[in-house]
Amino acid sequence: MAALNAFIKNDNQQAMITQLHTLKRNIEERGAKADLENSFPAENFEDLLNIGYNKVTLPAAYGGLGFGIYDMILFQETLASFDAATALSIGWHLGIVGDLYDKKLWDDAHLEDFAKKIVNERALTNRILSEVITGSPTRGGRPGTNAIFSDGQWHVNGHKSFASLSYATTHYITSAWIPEKELIGFFLIPQQSNGLTIKETWDMMGMRGTASHDLIFEDVVLPEDALVELNNKPRGAKVNGWALHIPAVYLGIAQAARDHALEFARTYKPNSLDFPIGQLPHIQEKIGQMELKLTTSRHFLYDVAQKFEDPKTHDYAAGLLGAAKHVVVNNALDIVDIAMRIVGAQSLKTSNPLNRYYRDVRAGLHNPPMDDMTITKLATAALEEN
Structure with a gap:
């Protein structure tokens, strides 16, 4: 994912992404198997626990890795491009832990005790x-x-x-x-x-x-x-910045769908052509549409995360958290659809990853916040402007 590299800011982020990539093949294979069998890829979570992934959003003061919201969405987008179900599942843990310790939602004794469970007992919640x-x-x-x-x-x-x-x-x-x-x-x-x-x-x-x-x-x-x-x-009912782990997952699906369609366009050459279909103008138009939607989504999501973590722009970004999820998920739906149009009927095969991307990306519409609530909130905020 060359485009994602432009959003990596430091060595710590790069190190975690590198670790995730060492797990890529196994996570992809187990995720596909779990989808086919409607089972649970338990070994994926063992692998993630082995690299301390459950400690990503736990503050360093409590023994965690101390990563923030921007970092989290980098990692979650990466993981979701391997297997979205694995990423969404553990993403709930990451978002909850981040929010819990950021806002000190529990008393000190409870926070200390649960942090020890995360660090020493590999707890997931x-x-x-x-x-x-x-x-x-x-x-x-x-x-x-x-x-x-x-x-x-x-x-x-x-x-x-x-x-x-x-x-x-x-x-x-x-x-x-x-x-x-x-x-x-x-x-x-x-x-x-x-x-x-x-x-x-x-x-x-x-x-x-x-x-x-x-x-x-x-x-x-x-x-x-x-x-x-x-x-x-x-x-x-309280949407917060740590909930950006949700759209990050659907951005990862969109990236994976784009990558699959692009590889198909580069290599598929029917006997009616002397060149791969990627050279056809109507295929290039579809690829361009995917690129535009993917780029728009990524810039919006990461910009909102960055502004949310900056005290100077926190309040402004807080009003855009739902909008970021709305834009990313709806663009992801479009990207997967376009990718399937490029690949054609082959994308409907059970063995084709686009089949799973198409089904998985639909779930984003039903993760909070819901689209109607986001649009109403934006309208209300606009009407209340001085």
Whole structure:
């Protein structure tokens, strides 16, 4: 990905990207197999843990690698070009950890303890917020999962959906309604807790390797300090800069689709031509369209990330986080479609990677923030300008 090299700023970023590339072949092969079988590429996450990838966004003060948002999207775009499901799955962990320690959402004791789990026990987490009865937590629905405090312990009961990374997650951050407080609580729940079951419900057309199954909590008993956070609304309603790991994944898919189509255009020569199809004007027009959309997306995404991390432009960039996701995902949809038009009917084969890119990229429309909410927010901000 020569174009991405222009966005690498330092040796530390380059070192991590180089490490990721050493894993490329295996991650690609396992990701394709998991998609075909609707299974989970567990070895991909073992490989990533072996290079300390779960520590990428944990601050150095807590024993992590201390990378920021801009760094994270560089790595996530790279990883997603190998296998999008693997990247999206571990991306939830990276974004959550970054946000958690950046904003100090928990008290010091909880932060210290969980950091030790990440560093010493190779912990992986995800916020498990979605439920069938509420839909996306970004819409503001109150969780149907309940937590009752009795005899000095929490008793959690409920049914969660879209638990990406379900098998590899060591600690779920789960939202539950606390009736006595009339507030939403967030609980850190170890995967091995009694009464916690992974219900294998994930049967989607795209992102099949994320194993985003349901979680069933049947009287899961937790110590008092398992409650790590209280809020009056679902955490998913608060879009933040660390959520840029999401569009980075779809940018990676777009890059992979572009690369596949370009290689096809360079090498495919039907017997009706004396040269590869890449020399045909209408194919070159399609390639140019892909390049324009890919370049626009990458510049927008990385510029927003850079401005968000700069205190001088933070507030301005904060208003564009949703727009960055919107632009990247919708351009990625177009890029994959154009790539398939270049390759033709061959792209529909199950064995052709474009088949998977086409299905995986659709999932971006259903990751937060949703397009309608982004457009409404932009319109509201414009109307409120002085």
